[in-house]
Amino acid sequence: MIEEARGETKLMHVLEFERPIADLERKIEELRSMSTASVDFSSEIKKLQQKAVKLQEEVFSGLSPHQQVQLSRHPSRPFTLDYVSLIFDDYMELHGDRAFRDDPAILGGMATFEGEEVLIIGHQKGRNTKDNVKRNFGMSRPEGYRKCIRLMEMAARFERPILCFVDTPGAYPGIGAEERGQAEAIAKSLEVMTRLKTPIISTVIGEGGSGGALAIGVADRILMLEYATYSVITPEGCASILWRDQGKAADAASQLKLRARDLHNLKICDEIIREPTGGAHRDPKATADSVRAALKSHLGDILKLTGTELIDQRYEKYRRIGAFREAAATSK
Amino acid sequence: MAWWSRKKGLPAEGKKSVPSGLWTKCEQCGESLFETDLEENLRVCTACGYHLRLPTPTRVALIVDEDSFVEHDAGMKSTDPLSFHIDTKKYKDSLKRAESKSGPADAYLSGSATIDGHACEVGFFVFEFMGGSMGSVVGEKITRQLERALERRVPALIFSASGGARMQEGVLSLMQMAKTSAARARLQEAGVPYISVLLDPTTGGVAASFAMLGDVIITEPNALIGFAGPRVIEQTIRQQLPEGFQRSEFLMEHGMIDMVVQRQDLKATLSRTIRWFAGRRAEA
Ligand SMILES: [Zn+2]
Numbered sequence: 241m242i243e244e245a246r247g248e249t250k251l252m253h254v255l256e257f258e259r260p261i262a263d264l265e266r267k268i269e270e271l272r273s274m275s276t277a278s279v280d281f282s283s284e285i286k287k288l289q290q291k292a293v294k295l296q297e298e299v300f301s302g303l304s305p306h307q308q309v310q311l312s313r314h315p316s317r318p319f320t321l322d323y324v325s326l327i328f329d330d331y332m333e334l335h336g337d338r339a340f341r342d343d344p345a346i347l348g349g350m351a352t353f354e355g356e357e358v359l360i361i362g363h364q365k366g367r368n369t370k371d372n373v374k375r376n377f378g379m380s381r382p383e384g385y386r387k388c389i390r391l392m393e394m395a396a397r398f399e400r401p402i403l404c405f406v407d408t409p410g411a412y413p414g415i416g417a418e419e420r421g422q423a424e425a426i427a428k429s430l431e432v433m434t435r436l437k438t439p440i441i442s443t444v445i446g447e448g449g450s451g452g453a454l455a456i457g458v459a460d461r462i463l464m465l466e467y468a469t470y471s472v473i474t475p476e477g478c479a480s481i482l483w484r485d486q487g488k489a490a491d492a493a494s495q496l497k498l499r500a501r502d503l504h505n506l507k508i509c510d511e512i513i514r515e516p517t518g519g520a521h522r523d524p525k526a527t528a529d530s531v532r533a534a535l536k537s538h539l540g541d542i543l544k545l546t547g548t549e550l551i552d553q554r555y556e557k558y559r560r561i562g563a564f565r566e567a568a569a570t571s572k
Numbered sequence: 573m574a575w576w577s578r579k580k581g582l583p584a585e586g587k588k589s590v591p592s593g594l595w596t597k598c599e600q601c602g603e604s605l606f607e608t609d610l611e612e613n614l615r616v617c618t619a620c621g622y623h624l625r626l627p628t629p630t631r632v633a634l635i636v637d638e639d640s641f642v643e644h645d646a647g648m649k650s651t652d653p654l655s656f657h658i659d660t661k662k663y664k665d666s667l668k669r670a671e672s673k674s675g676p677a678d679a680y681l682s683g684s685a686t687i688d689g690h691a692c693e694v695g696f697f698v699f700e701f702m703g704g705s706m707g708s709v710v711g712e713k714i715t716r717q718l719e720r721a722l723e724r725r726v727p728a729l730i731f732s733a734s735g736g737a738r739m740q741e742g743v744l745s746l747m748q749m750a751k752t753s754a755a756r757a758r759l760q761e762a763g764v765p766y767i768s769v770l771l772d773p774t775t776g777g778v779a780a781s782f783a784m785l786g787d788v789i790i791t792e793p794n795a796l797i798g799f800a801g802p803r804v805i806e807q808t809i810r811q812q813l814p815e816g817f818q819r820s821e822f823l824m825e826h827g828m829i830d831m832v833v834q835r836q837d838l839k840a841t842l843s844r845t846i847r848w849f850a851g852r853r854a855e856a
Contacts, residue, residue, distance in 0.1 A: 472777070
């Protein structure tokens with residue numbers, strides 16, 4: 241069963257730029273709890289509520305790329321298993337790469353989506369320290385990608401669509417991961433995904449961190465939540481390499497063009513899925529409904545294609561990506 | 573004559589730029605090596621056998637048959653799609669500097685050539701150009717190279733030497749991993765051989781795509797190969813890395829590559845590998 245669905249996580253983590261909004265909301269709560277039959281704060285509450293809504297709109301319309309990065313990593317943000325329980329029926333997780341071990345940082349399983357049998361693949365972060373120890377913060381090791389390859393090849397054999405949920409800081413950089421071929425595992429997954437004759441939709445729900453994200457990201461449609469990010473390297477990593485200063489992460493975040501709208505401008509992301517004001521974590525149910533609607537519409541489109549059409553169009557989709565100039569070839 | 577098509581040995585201006593009596597210290601044994609001896613020995617330490625990096629023109633001359641290399645896609649240039657800059661340092665300027673230092677090929681030089689008479693599509697990372705990083709130009713050149721190999725049904729060979737994706741082109745660079753891997757997958761399906769040669773260093777997004785997908789994967793001794801860089805790993809796990817970690821010999825021990833081959837034997841090894849593949853399908 242889904243052991244980490246939200247529920248009891250009442251205490252929400254508050255980011256710095258969310259603080260003024262959270263303060264107002266706390267005041268509203270206080271007034272509410274002080275209200276009795278004889279003392280009525282309803283007009284004050286109403287005023288504060290209007291103020292909170294206005295403030296939230298202000299803050300969220302002017303978010304910097306770095307603030308969006310923080311939102312994409314928000315510890316209270318819905319994770320893969322939240323979408324699984326909110327969108328899918330009869331989910332059954334399948335485990336293991338048949339070679340080394342099961343990797344809980346990435347999961348795969350059978351599920352029903354709007355009457356269609358599908359395979360779900362997704363990175364899974366932990367909601368608290370204990371879960372994050374188990375989930376390794378959503379950073380997969382080679383066996384995780386190899387499990388995905390195994391399951392995706394199976395899905396293709398039985399013509400089941402594959403729905404991927406991307407949410408990882410990146411593939412895990414560790415001794416064991418390198419010994420067991422992290423690079424090869426990611427590479428193989430890319431290669432395999434380009435040839436699977438079944439529909440694939442990849443939705444970036446939080447952090448799309450580098451090769452570890454792309455490893456389950458080769459798809460017929462790439463969808464991104466509004467505050468999700470997708471990047472070749474973390475802003476921190478970029479800052480420490482190019483500036484030699486992790487403190488420049490905010491600058492790096494704006495240089496890397498990693499927001500959903502940037503990816504859409506670059507014609508990589510096919511659709512941006514709107515989030516509720518204040519971000520997905522403020523209303524996971526509404527967010528999941530939007531994700532469901534987007535998946536349904538895109539899946540409906542690509543289910544009409546034959547396997548060969550799918551892989552030909554998928555090839556062309558990636559074939560087009562890149563920016564360069566080309567002068568007429570000068571013969572030597 | 574183009575800058576890469578030279579007789580075996582060192583490029584002419586390379587020789588001129590080395591003042592006589594210049595010594596290079598071996599990174600492994602510390603031995604001071606006389607430059608001319610080092611060049612004579614293909615930049616392999618005469619004392620301990622350590623393989624120093626080879627400049628790309630020398631590499632090309634070492635591998636392909638004399639005068640057989642015909643460059644393709646030579647007119648391709650990187651643009652600056654993200655207007656990437658660090659404070660006042662612009663990606664555009666870095667490109668210009670790299671070009672004046674190491675030539676117009678960006679970080680990848682590809683073409684048709686023969687190796688011991690076998691027709692091949694070959695490509696060499698230019699590590700001298702921004703650390704051999706893969707942006708849109710590199711990804712596109714590799715994809716075209718693999719598509720040419722598919723069309724001609726001749727073996728494709730890629731000599732990787734790269735720190736990974738070029739972050740100045742952001743997610744466009746990341747997506748080159750998928751693009752090149754898709755092209756590689758088509759070769760596999762068609763039964764056209766692809767030989768991947770991993771040179772020092774091959775890491776990040778290059779390792780995690782076509783470089784680790786060769787039908788046969790060959791390395792030179794002591795090349796650094798891996799997904800994450802050693803410093804990133806050290807910072808993450810907060811412990812010292814074992815001796816020889818992520819070096820060619822380590823990868824072979826862990827089953828990730830087929831062979832570690834001495835530089836002087838590399839061409840013969842490639843030739844033998846191509847011959848094995850060629851008999852069956854590669855020659856239409
Ligand atoms: Zn030495």
